[in-house]
Ligand SMILES: NC(=O)c1ccc[n+]([C@@H]2O[C@H](COP(=O)([O-])OP(=O)(O)OC[C@H]3O[C@@H](n4cnc5c(N)ncnc54)[C@H](O)[C@@H]3O)[C@@H](O)[C@H]2O)c1
């Protein structure tokens with residue numbers, strides 16, 4: 001385990017959004033006008049990507065938003081409006097009420113099972129040479145056909161459960177009919193989703209690979225992340241400081257904006273295919 005824990009304690013200090021349940025992102029809204037001409041930015045990003053010998057994608061919940069999967073802050077709406085996601089996604093919350101946490105994850109698992117990859121997942125997956133680092137715990141990039149060996153899942157996956165005590169036990173779960181609370185068959189501790197909760201360490205291997213990819217890539221394509229959840233968000237600075245060009249795709253400006261060489265304000269499902277697909281008659285589709 002690396003010594004770096006995920007969490008709000010490492011979020012940027014002035015991000016009022018995380019404490020503002022009423023300030024929710026409106027699905028589909030594109031809120032900030034682009035500073036540069038949109039078409040110019042697209043062309044600039046396309047030419048950076050075309051000239052890159054090593055491209056890495058770094059995605060967040062916005063990549064899956066158009067597949068109908070709520071982003072982190074949207075999770076505060078609907079059935080779960082009364083609950084703090086930090087409580088539902090922390091070891092303390094699980095210890096307090098494993099039933100509640102498990103029910104919340106059952107609901108999210110069913111939502112992921114119902115969802116399908118969107119054009120952004122498919123465009124990323126189709127470019128076999130691109131390496132992917134994702135904060136997402138859904139399996140949509142994988143279901144879009146991306147090579148599992150080229151996906152670093154920084155925050156784990158919803159498709160598996162593991163022993164909360166970390167005795168080594170793990171199992172696949174049926175995402176359409178997810179299981180409830182049950183004991184680990186090896187040690188008797190409760191099983192829980194194999195995801196990284198707030199305050200928990202990131203899997204060392206995933207972090208080390210992500211860090212290495214960011215140090216060695218030529219272009220980092222940052223898609224649909226608020227870049228406020230650390231240490232994941234620090235990877236953008238790692239790539240930037242190592243000399244990579246940073247392209248940011250988001251429906252609004254974010255904490256990644258300041259590091260962007262090119263920022264494209266728009267929906268991932270529309271922009272990412274435009275960035276990665278060659279125009280007809282120019283080779284790769
Ligand atoms: N799909 C998932 O697996 C999923 C969903 C929710 C939360 N999470 C977890 O929650 C944490 C939150 O961090 P985060 O940065 O990933 O998410 P976040 O919710 O903090 O930020 C999502 C970002 O996506 C942008 N966005 C929304 N719709 C978009 C679209 N259609 N196209 C482009 N951008 C769009 C928003 O403006 C926002 O900046 C992470 O740890 C992640 O693991 C994962």
Ligand SMILES: [Zn+2]
Pocket residue numbers: 163164165166167168169184185186187188189
């Ligand atoms: Zn166990």
